[in-house]
Amino acid sequence: MAHILFESQYGSTQQYAEELAQRLSTSAEPLRGAEVPSGTDPIIVMSYVHGPTLPAAAWIAEHAKELNLGSRPVAVAAVGMSLSDYARERDQVGHMLGSRADHVKRFYLPGRLNYSQLSGTHGKVMTGIITAIRLKPGKSDNDRAMISSYNQDVDWVDVDELGPIVAWAKRAG
Template sequence: MSGFIVAFESTYGSTKQYADDLATRLGTTAVDFEQARTDLQAQPGAILVVLSPVHGPSLPGAKFITDLSSSELDGHRVALCTVGMTLDDAVIKKDGAAKALGGKAKNVTRFYLPGRLNYSELSNTHRATMWTVVNMLKAKPMKNDNDKMMIDTFDTDVDRVDLSRLDEVEQWARNSTAG
């Protein structure tokens, strides 16, 4: 046992790519949320790093953390890494992960990782949702940089995955074991 639990949920693969890379760095294996819940009980004091995509208001990683009881989290340091396409400045300013975590936000370190959005791989429902969002943004009179990026990259495969962004997460996890 490495003392680290790397839990993830992935829709199109970029979150899994991050989770697998981080788990390798930490000497463990990335697991799904169900296995992570079991591992939390089996590894008291393990550092938990949760990675999940963010799709609009949906943030499965935050839901996983908020669904864990205080006793399940007792003794564990926790981080949430959200993977998405929003520009860094916009995501940090909005901090949707803190809102989604509610009262647990103060005990969860949060990281943002840029993801991948390949329109060529989207489900019809997701593609239709993106078309609607982009058309609403086009009608918006005052567009910010993130709005412009979404409009400009619509129907284009965009890969912003940057595994070097895991350096900060790895450092946090390793420093969390020192205390």
């Protein structure tokens, strides 16, 4: 049975984790303070992406030795507001894991960003990011999507995107 650990700040990662747990007939547990589950069953670590912050990748790096990477199936599902193709191509999790990336399956899921619920600090950070992107020449599709959704509540959560993670977990388990 797969182990699902998650860190969610605004709810979309928790929504995915709970739906994934239901599909895999298991439970989803909070990542914060989590120990490495015993056994050899697959582990799926899910978290949000906020700029350079990705709790799932940090947790795996911190527990790499205990996870027995390369022997035990481990996956990360990063939930963010980048366009899915852009996120996969950029592979932020892979970069964060460095040499460990070859031993971790990586998935990218579209999230939710409700500007109306952002903390003051997070709102200011987003204003700075969008201002910089607006000044950038040669904007990508991802840049344009960020600009067009700025200061709006946007929900791109799509639980159908969990299909590849379910398939991976069933093959790995």
